[in-house]
């Protein structure tokens with residue numbers, strides 16, 4: 001699994017990522033990115049069934065982004081290395097069940113999706129919505145320290161506009177990932193992250209009139225792919241606001257919504273299995289203060305887990 005991941009990353013994208021000092025990927029950018037749903041096998045590892053969820057072109061070749069439906073890990077494969085499969089085992093897998101359960105008819109319009117996992121630890125999610133405030137680098141360095149100094153798992157809910165407006169800070173995050181200090185799960189947080197403080201929730205965030213939902217999803221994925229990063233099959237609705245229509249569209253794009261039961265700035269406290277939500281874009285200093293209190297109370301041994309383990313319970 002990991003061997004495959006590195007093979008693809010090294011062969012295809014690492015060269016691009018190593019030139020991340022310039023955003024000039026236009027000549028070798030991602031084109032034709034679209035949502036698909038096709039059970040496939042990787043010809044090099046034929047016994048493993050994957051779900052191809054995206055197809056795109058790069059360097060005049062066609063590629064697929066696929067999800068391992070048992071582990072929720074994603075992988076990028078050339079189309080010619082994949083084969084359609086008749087094996088129907090994918091239908092009864094944790095990924096397919098999660099897509100159904102967490103996109104089922106929502107209760108209300110806030111915090112729908114998974115809010116905690118059945119695991120002996122917590123899942124830190126950090127939202128990077130568009131913001132003019134300072135990026136919270138210290139929060140990430142304190143997180144690395146709290147996790148024992150290396151390999152801190154963190155799910156970053158990233159908006160496309162934040163990437164475009166914070167180049168140096170985004171490069172810093174990619175460096176931390178390359179060094180292994182952070183193990184980042186990239187969670188899609190839409191591209192423009194619409195928000196108007198004057199409007200009611202029912203007409204706000206991605207429920208705002210005129211929003212092109214599929215474009216909001218795909219444009220952020222495109223930015224990640226062009227930088228050599230691996231999109232996860234997870235999505236966080238801006239403001240945690242969604243309705244039935246958005247969930248059916250999210251399911252059609254094979255993404256699982258990530259809520260939270262410990263939004264720290266709102267005074268919610270982490271419990272075992274909690275998905276913790278803080279903002280790393282300077283918007284919620286109270287949440288950051290409470291995160292540090294949580295780390296201090298954990299005496300340097302906060303058990304942070306990769307987000308996919310909220311579904312699988314796998315410990316690596």
Ligand SMILES: [Zn+2]
Pocket residue numbers: 127128129189193237238239
């Ligand atoms: Zn946000």
